[in-house]
């Protein structure tokens with residue numbers, strides 16, 4: 200557990216403050232500065248690029264999402280440029296973009312002179328990191344360059360009542376698909392969201408990165424969610440565990456999703472399945488094979504499939520070198536025929552999911568390089584191909600106070616969301632509002648390149664709203 204975790208936590212708290220501060224720009228600005236300070240990355244004020252030939256009045260901005268892959272030239276002609284002018288722009292654009300084709304799904308913004316309708320500038324998002332900007336300097340001079348898209352991290356709050364199907368409702372309220380899917384996955388064991396009764400109240404906060412010009416939104420992770428129906432409440436809170444990995448936890452600090460690997464090794468094929476009656480290739484007799492044999496290259500790392508404690512690590516007769524791990528709920532995983540056991544591993548050691556415990560080999564009674572993998576449940580062997588460990592992390596005691604503090608902040612933020620059901624009732628930080636606050640210079644202190652780790656507070660997977 201390093202200081203990175205604390206930074207992330209403080210950053211999350213500051214973001215919530217930004218959200219709670221609501222529409223007050225000044226407060227938001229201060230919160231944004233606090234956030235930048237907390238995150239340890241105060242950046243110089245974003246210096247606006249020198250303005251080209253763009254005196255007042257403000258240009259007319261046309262933002263569109265490319266709906267078909269086509270040369271930039273055809274889009275410019277459609278936008279009303281004459282052939283010569285369109286060609287000059289297209290040529291300049293192609294230099295910076297190393298090609299002149301626009302891809303479907305990407306954002307294109309045109310800035311036109313309000314008086315004569317001539318094109319002053321165009322901007323095209325090449326991907327979610329880089330944009331091409333072309334602008335005129337008068338006298339037919341057009342220059343194009345690549346620039347990094349700078350993003351502002353914003354919490355977005357959404358609340359709605361289920362009136363029919365969850366997915367339809369989520370779409371109606373512009374909930375990004377990856378966020379809706381995360382939510383559905385988080386609660387799938389407790390209550391499938393498709394089975395929520397009418398009138399269920401959904402409140403959630405997620406994070407998104409918004410490009411400075413508002414043309415690109417990247418939802419980056421669910422922060423907190425609460426679903427109420429009858430006298431039940433499902434809740435989820437994002438928290439980085441002591442390994443720095445973000446997961447969703449319920450109010451009691453138990454992970455909503457089990458953390459386990461499907462298989463402990465990268466294997467080529469299953470050379471022998473689970474059977475109580477198998478003809479043994481060496482012993483030439485029928486006997487149970489209470490595990491699966493995963494054919495894998497000699498020396499391939501073997502990983503613990505879930506958190507647990509080493510029961511034994513050493514020679515186990517027919518299984519050769521083997522490791523047994525005790526997990527929650529009376530489950531034991533067994534890894535046999537290893538060529539090597541990770542040095543220092545011994546009974547009583549705690550192990551983490553994904554930790555390398557040894558390497559594939561052919562020790563013991565074995566015909567070739569493979570891993571014998573078995574799972575015991577309450578003393579009975581079960582089929583590892585159909586049984587999963589399903590162990591759920593719990594917030595460790597050392598992190599509990601931190602988690603509870605964060606949870607209270609989330610709960611306060613969720614509580615402050617407008618009551619649902621009253622006059623329309625839907626509340627969300629609309630994209631337009633996000634774009635507006637961005638122009639405040641304070642928010643630009645939060646601007647960060649999309650790959651920056653310092654402002655990440657939730658999950659590491661970023662879904663892109665523009666095609667790649």
Ligand SMILES: [Zn+2]
Nearest residue numbers: 490491492571
């Ligand atoms: Zn076997």
